[in-house]
Amino acid sequence: MNELADRARSIIEEVFASLEEIRESVVTCYRSSAGFCTADLAGVRPEIFRCLGRAPETLAGAGMIVAPGVLADRPRWLEWWQAPDPTFLDVDLDPGSLDFYDYTAAEWFAVPERTRHRHIVGPYVDYGGTDTYMLTLTAPVEDGPRFLGVVGADVRAARFEALLLAELTACPTEVALVNAEGRVVVANSPRHPAGSLLHEAGERLPGLPWALVSARQAAGASANP
Numbered sequence: 001m002n003e004l005a006d007r008a009r010s011i012i013e014e015v016f017a018s019l020e021e022i023r024e025s026v027v028t029c030y031r032s033s034a035g036f037c038t039a040d041l042a043g044v045r046p047e048i049f050r051c052l053g054r055a056p057e058t059l060a061g062a063g064m065i066v067a068p069g070v071l072a073d074r075p076r077w078l079e080w081w082q083a084p085d086p087t088f089l090d091v092d093l094d095p096g097s098l099d100f101y102d103y104t105a106a107e108w109f110a111v112p113e114r115t116r117h118r119h120i121v122g123p124y125v126d127y128g129g130t131d132t133y134m135l136t137l138t139a140p141v142e143d144g145p146r147f148l149g150v151v152g153a154d155v156r157a158a159r160f161e162a163l164l165l166a167e168l169t170a171c172p173t174e175v176a177l178v179n180a181e182g183r184v185v186v187a188n189s190p191r192h193p194a195g196s197l198l199h200e201a202g203e204r205l206p207g208l209p210w211a212l213v214s215a216r217q218a219a220g221a222s223a224n225p
Contacts, residue, residue: 004167005205005212008177008186011163012208015059015137015153016118018051022151023141026064030143037073041066048081051153056084058160060126060134062153063089064141065103067113070148078103112140112150120209123157123185123194133157133194135185157194161186176213178202185210 025047033040044064051062063080071077080089092099103109111119122135138152161168168175168188176187182199184192192198202213 004164004171004175004177007164007167008210009205009207011058011160012120012137015055015155016139018054018062019118019137019139019151019153022047022051022062022064023139026141026148026151027143030148035072037071038077038079039073041077041079044079045081048079049086052081052083052086058155058163059083060132060154060156061086061089062151064149064151065109065138066149067147068104070146076103108136108138108152109150112138113147116140116142116147120179122155122179123183125195126154135160157185161194171214173214176202177205177210178213180209 022044025044026041029040029043030036041064048063052059061080061082063078065080066074066077068076074093076093078089078091078093081087082089091101094100095102104113106121108119108121111117111121118137118139120135120137123133124136126132126134133156135155135157136152137155138150140150141148164186168186171188174187174189174192176189176192176198177185178198179185182197184194184196184198186194187198198213200213202211204211
């Protein structure tokens with residue numbers, strides 16, 4: 001099971017490494033601009049496109065989500081591009097609209113803003129985009145004390161599981177990776193599909209907000225009143 005944890009961590013770290021390149025590009029554009037605006041974000045797109053191009057089957061989208069008040073010409077903005085083309089994601093950012101997308105309330109934005117640390121959300125059903133299970137990885141973007149927003153990427157949960165197939169198959173017992181809410185990220189049993197709840201305690205994985213639950217641990221938890 002150590003191989004499963006190591007492989008999962010490796011995949012996640014590769015995505016965060018790409019996000020770090022986008023973050024550095026955002027900070028460079030911000031510092032070189034006299035009045036940071038949406039046009040300046042064109043300078044970040046090459047890094048976003050490179051991120052998507054490295055793993056077009058794994059990543060559904062990537063980009064920069066700007067904190068309110070940072071841009072000179074827009075109160076809010078998503079510089080978000082979807083794979084594989086890539087295609088710009090156009091969302092309603094008008095607070096007066098019924099379809100207003102308040103991304104500041106989303107966990108993937110609010111947690112990095114509060115903690116100034118990277119974060120992983122999911123798996124969850126992306127009803128607003130692909131209607132499939134996703135993992136969203138985000139990291140804060142800062143210039144000194146100023147919070148500029150977050151960089152992020154959507155990882156297809158099914159593809160993430162496929163990348164772990166060899167390690168999942170090699171486990172001698174049923175095993176699952178679960179998030180802090182107890183939702184299954186990946187498992188080697190059809191009894192525990194992605195997104196289902198598995199409340200048994202497991203072994204926390206260093207560097208990831210997940211735990212590894214084995215059949216033995218689950219059985220032990222069930223045996224104790």
